[in-house]
Structure formats: structure tokens, C-alpha cells
Amino acid sequence: MDDNDSLWLVIRVILVGSFRLLLLLLELRIGIALLQLAHCLLTLPLRRAERARMFLDLLETTMKQGRPLEETLISLAHSRDESMGLKFHVLAAWLETGLSLEEALARVPGFLPPQVTTMLNAGKQMGNVAKVLPACRQLLKDSISQIRGAQSYLVIMTFVIAPLGCFVMELMMVFVVPKFKDVFAGLGLSSGTALMGFVAANSSKIMLVQAVVMLLVWLAALIYVGGPRVTAWFPILERLHYRLPWRRRRMQRDFSTMLAVLLDAGVPEAAALTLAADCTANSVFRRRAARAVESLRQGMKLPDAVQLLDDAGEFRWRLRNAVAAPGGFFRALAGWHESLDARAFQQEQAAAHVITTALVGWAGLFVAVIAIAAFAPLASMINNLALW
Numbered sequence: 001m002d003d004n005d006s007l008w009l010v011i012r013v014i015l016v017g018s019f020r021l022l023l024l025l026l027e028l029r030i031g032i033a034l035l036q037l038a039h040c041l042l043t044l045p046l047r048r049a050e051r052a053r054m055f056l057d058l059l060e061t062t063m064k065q066g067r068p069l070e071e072t073l074i075s076l077a078h079s080r081d082e083s084m085g086l087k088f089h090v091l092a093a094w095l096e097t098g099l100s101l102e103e104a105l106a107r108v109p110g111f112l113p114p115q116v117t118t119m120l121n122a123g124k125q126m127g128n129v130a131k132v133l134p135a136c137r138q139l140l141k142d143s144i145s146q147i148r149g150a151q152s153y154l155v156i157m158t159f160v161i162a163p164l165g166c167f168v169m170e171l172m173m174v175f176v177v178p179k180f181k182d183v184f185a186g187l188g189l190s191s192g193t194a195l196m197g198f199v200a201a202n203s204s205k206i207m208l209v210q211a212v213v214m215l216l217v218w219l220a221a222l223i224y225v226g227g228p229r230v231t232a233w234f235p236i237l238e239r240l241h242y243r244l245p246w247r248r249r250r251m252q253r254d255f256s257t258m259l260a261v262l263l264d265a266g267v268p269e270a271a272a273l274t275l276a277a278d279c280t281a282n283s284v285f286r287r288r289a290a291r292a293v294e295s296l297r298q299g300m301k302l303p304d305a306v307q308l309l310d311d312a313g314e315f316r317w318r319l320r321n322a323v324a325a326p327g328g329f330f331r332a333l334a335g336w337h338e339s340l341d342a343r344a345f346q347q348e349q350a351a352a353h354v355i356t357t358a359l360v361g362w363a364g365l366f367v368a369v370i371a372i373a374a375f376a377p378l379a380s381m382i383n384n385l386a387l388w
Contacts (some may be wrong), residue, residue: 006202049140051085054113059120063130070095087111113209114281115139115254122258122275126265135257135279138341139250213362228281235283242284246351249344251280252310253337255289259335260329262324269302277309285309 062072076084077092087108096105102124105117112120116136123132223230223237232235241247258279262272270293277289288309295305303320307313314336322332 032267048113052087052116053137054084055088055112055141056116056133056140060130060133069101073101085111098169109232110229113139115233115279118275118279118281119254119258122262122279125275125363126262126267128265131261131265132258135261137255138257138337139254141341206366210366213359217359242282246344246348249340249347251282251285252315253340253344254280255285256333256340257330257337260333263327264330269298273305 058073058076059069062069073088074092074095077089087110091104091108091111094107095101102121105120107113109117116139118134119132119139120129123129130182166335231241242251255276259272259276262275263269268276273289273293273296277286280286292305292308295308296302303316303323306319307316309315318336319329322329325332
């Protein structure tokens with residue numbers, strides 16, 4: 001080999017090594033990007049809540065200092081502070097056109113959760129926004145519970161186990177099963193085990209079930225990440241949310257909190273029921289509240305009318321006691337609100353663990369079937385060859 005051939009060989013080795021290193025770096029970059037995307041999606045509800053919490057703190061500070069809300073928000077936007085996000089600057093732009101805070105919030109629906117926006121509007125109507133801020137902050141704590149319920153299974157099940165199951169099944173049907181059939185045919189043996197035959201005959205059905213599980217997990221992830229926006233696109237989700245016990249308890253907590261605040265502020269009972277139901281941002285709760293308002297107009301007392309909003313009857317009993325209790329409705333119902341929040345958190349975590357266990361169990365069963373179907377023919381082959 002002359003010097004030119006050696007030089008070209010060295011250059012080719014360097015080029016091949018550089019290309020492989022580039023591919024490795026690209027794969028690492030893609031993996032890091034996917035992890036960052038998963039982290040971004042998982043923490044999206046928490047970041048929404050943090051942005052809303054900062055806005056509420058700003059409102060409270062501004063009101064304590066006696067400054068105008070709209071002017072303060074506009075001046076903060078002019079300081080180019082990016083901690084509140086892009087939508088805050090859009091909100092300030094609408095305020096600069098002369099709109100009030102309520103009208104500007106209506107023009108930027110994604111800036112705050114719809115429940116918080118409705119609560120702030122209710123506080124504006126009764127002339128004291130500061131009274132509704134504790135209820136707004138209580139609602140924002142729910143995102144922490146959602147993070148704890150989702151982090152145990154959302155990322156792993158959505159981005160790893162569910163797609164990997166379909167890939168492994170397709171890989172086995174294309175490469176593994178035909179090779180086993182050829183080997184058994186060449187040795188003059190039967191075509192493997194019964195499980196192998198079952199998997200081969202029903203591979204399309206097994207993959208269909210796995211694909212359905214994957215799509216359901218992806219749908220749940222979409223609803224979780226999309227938040228209120230997805231609920232607005234698909235109103236049927238409001239009925240689903242009302243059927244979930246932890247969601248319903250939080251709706252009862254928000255409704256009861258706002259109803260107590262409004263009643264203590266002297267708002268008429270019918271108007272208080274309507275405003276409090278709007279703060280739940282749920283059409284089912286609004287319809288039930290409308291029936292309760294109609295019952296009030298027919299002469300029914302408030303504790304009896306709210307029975308339409310609580311199938312268990314506990315709210316009617318507590319509201320009846322709150323009417324006679326000193327210190328107002330909010331103070332009398334504070335213990336019940338904390339109890340509702342605690343029970344909702346417990347039910348949500350229990351549901352998350354049940355879902356996690358079910359998905360892990362299904363994944364384990366799927367992997368076990370694939371593993372047994374793949375290795376059982378080897379054992380059968382060894383046994384048959386030993387008999388020879």
C-alpha cells in the first residue's frame with residue numbers, strides 16, 4: 001500500500017468517525033429535546049397557575065396601595081417585564097385602548113383560568129375585589145394536585161410504554177415469527193408453541209387493543225395539557241368533569257366559597273347563586289343553579305333550594321347552620337371548604353394510583369405475552385432436538 005492509499009484510508013476513517021459522532025450528538029440532542037418537551041407539557045398547568053398567582057399578588061398590592069388597577073398594569077407592561085408572559089402585554093394593550101379590566105380579561109381568555117376571571121368579575125360587581133382573592137388562590141392550588149397526580153404515569157405511559165408496545169409487536173411479527181417458522185420448517189418440526197400460533201393469528205387484534213390504549217392515554221394527556229381551552233372546544237368534557245368526584249367536590253368548594261362571600265356582601269340570593277355558579281365554569285353546575293334560582297322565586301328558602309346542587313344533602317345542612325351562626329357565611333363554612341378540598345385531593349390521588357396500577361399491569365401483561373411467545377419456541381426446539 002503506497003502513501004496515497006494510506007492517506008485516503010486515514011481520511012476515510014476520520015470522515016466515518018466524524019459522521020458517527022455527529023449522528024450520536026444529533027440523537028442526544030433529539031433525546032434532550034424530547035425530555036424538555038415532556039417537562040414543558042407536564043408543568044404547563046403549574047406555570048399557568050403561577051402566572052395567575054403573580055397577577056393576583058399584583059392586584060392585591062395595587063389595591064392596598066390605593067392605586068388604579070388599569071394604570072398600574074399598563075405601567076408594568078411598559079417596563080418590559082417578561083415574568084407575566086406575552087398575554088399580560090396583550091392584556092395591557094387592551095387596557096390602553098380604554099377598556100376596563102373586566103372587558104380586557106374577556107378579550108384575553110387564556111391569560112387567567114375562567115374560574116378566576118369570573119370570580120374577579122363577581123368581586124368587581126359587589127364592589128370589593130379583595131374579598132374574592134382568597135377563593136381565587138384556593139382554586140390555583142388545584143394545579144399542584146394535578147401535577148402530583150399526573151407525574152407518576154403521564155410521561156412514562158404516554159411517551160414510552162404505549163408507543164413502544166405497538167413497535168415491539170410489529171417488529172416481532174415482521175422479523176421474529178417468520179424466522180422461527182423457517183427454522184422449524186427446516187428441521188421438520190411443528191410450527192412452535194400454541195402461544196406463538198395464537199399471537200401470530202391474533203396479532204392485528206392485539207395491536208388494535210394496544211393502539212386503543214395508546215390513543216386513550218394520548219387523549220388524556222391532551223386534555224390535561226390543554227386545560228380550559230380544550231374544555232371550551234369540547235363542551236362534553238364539562239359533563240365528564242362533573243362526573244369525576246374530585247372535580248365535583250372542587251366545584252362545590254368554589255361555589256360555596258363564592259356564595260358565602262356574595263351573601264356576606266349583601267348580594268341578593270338569586271343573583272348570588274347565579275354568580276357563584278358561573279365561578280365554577282361548568283355548564284352542569286350552571287343549569288342546576290338556574291333551577292335553584294327558579295325554586296327561590298317560587299318561595300323556597302335558600303338552604304332548601306341549594307339541595308339541587310348537592311345530591312348528598314350536606315350543603316343544605318351546613319348552609320342552614322350557617323344562617324344562624326355568628327360571623328357570616330364565609331367564616332361558618334370555612335371548615336367545610338377545607339374538608340371538600342382535602343377529600344378532593346385524596347380522591348384525585350387515589351384515582352391516579354389506580355390508573356397507574358392498571359396501565360402498568362396491562363403493560364406487564366403485554367410484555368409477558370410477547371416474551372413467552374418469543375422464547376417458548378426456543379425451549380420447544382431444544383426439547384425436540386434433545387429427543388433426536
